[in-house]
Amino acid sequence: MRDAGIGRALLAVAALLAGLVPWWMAREEGAKSFPGFSVESGPTGVGDSAATGAFFRTAQVNTASTHTKSHSAALAELSDGTLVAAWYAGSGEGAADVAIYLSRRGVDGAWSEPAAVMTRERVQADLRRNVISLGNPLLLPDDSGRLGLLFVSIAAGRWSGSSMNLAWSEDGGLTWGAARKLTMNPLANLSALPRNPPARLVGGGWAVPVYEEFLGKFPETLWLRPRGEGWSSAVSRVEGGVYVLQSALVPLAVDRAVSFFRDFRPARWMSASWSDDAGRTWTKPAATGLPNRDSGLCAIRLSDGAILSAFNDLSPGKRENLRLALSEDEGRTWRTIATLAEEAGSEFSYPNLIRTSDGTIRMVYSARQTQILFAEFNEAWVHEQAEAAR
């Protein structure tokens, strides 16, 4: 009887330790869990324009596309300066023939023929589970030359039945390793999607703005950190509820950042949250003065600290225009400075902005959800537009 009691006591202690030991072993990684954002002011983007001043250029990335749906484009710069764009395309949103397409823009300035890098069949084989469609690619360029591809696969239904996957390329997106599933939530791991560019972290890795749209619709941050030969991933909440999603994360300093949200409350304002603890906690989203009719937006920080946003302004149709706005007070107030596209009855949507290593601002967006358009301009052009709009 006494021996049984001792045995049970030892097992009880072992059970307590089984809980505490993994927690204690994570303490070193835990001390670096919010390492801060990698923020560089960098050049202003005049280098490739003979340093003569403002420039603005546009091009179509998927010129020969025959797909009836091409949407949700993402853009990234590789360590050698090559630009890579990725988007999903097929016969329709959620269709079985939707694939993730990728195109590269070399030094000659021409976009390569788009290649389907992830198809439903391939992802289904990689994941060994049912996949009915793909969507929402996002690119993660690494300093070492590796390129990550985040995208969703839909197991059932529409976007609320999606979950997130990650694959890596060692050759700038030409070939890809097997996709693996990321665990994002406890509800059958469904309904997590990426949308806007990631922010680099001090010491490597990314903070990726993601969102859920199952019953709740809310923004989160996916933390991807190097761990040995692989990666660790975890998700933290930005805001709960059912009113904001698709955040654009803009680092302001190592420990400060602002997130802008697509907001589908009736007030029709873009809303924003701020963090002063490296993304660990966020303020309650507050409406900014920038009108936005519940549609995808993107934002980046310029070399002088101003924030540039690409967004759909209010219009009779939902997304008939795509405009640029500038904020000089960390996103609290805004001035619309330029119109990139506008056409009655048309649609220009899902802008994806990055600032490349030479300081040039580059973006991709969808036109009529069939064309993937590319625009590039420098800060001189932005300031020229801002002056003209005063």
Next chain:
Amino acid sequence: MKETVIIWTALVPFLLLLWFSQRLSGLTGVSGLALAAVVSAAAVWFPWFGHPLPFWSASLSANFSVIMVLLLVVSVFDRAFETGIFRPRDWRAAWILGAVASLLLYPSALGLGPQNFDAYALGWPWLFWGQSVWLFGGAGFAAALLIWRGNRFGYVVFLAMLGYAAGFQESDNIWDYLLDPVYGAVSLVMILWIVWHRRTSGPLVPTSEESSVQ
């Protein structure tokens, strides 16, 4: 995809089929279990709509909890051999823990509750290391307390935490070793049933076995 994940996603439909086939057939004993196991294994590897069941169960979820799987194992063995591995109070502990954990986890996973709070994020020990001690320590303490009090469900929680340390699931979040929506839903239903039963029939009287076994 890890090989252990493939095994896990095969084990869950196998055990579910075994559990149902035992109840539908009424078979008990070694021969009944063996027959049910053969039928279940055949059904697991049969290509339903072109794919075996693990393919479809992984599509639903690759992260069925260790606790749910072990409860299925206990139930299958109890049914086959009438061994009484779990007594009523062990089952009650399983339903109480499942219900409490579900109420802590799932509302916040749906975006309800305090603005920045997501209980699931505490399941990655490195992300919010300071706060995660409440989850990891709490799970360890619950297992220790149950074992110390002679409740056999404590061993199941203990094994789930050992499973987390081994890291054989697709998820590296401890919540996915402790809880899943199926176990959570069954727990909530069972707790409601127990409460309803007590209100209509009075408190459940401990069996002589329950009161004597420690």
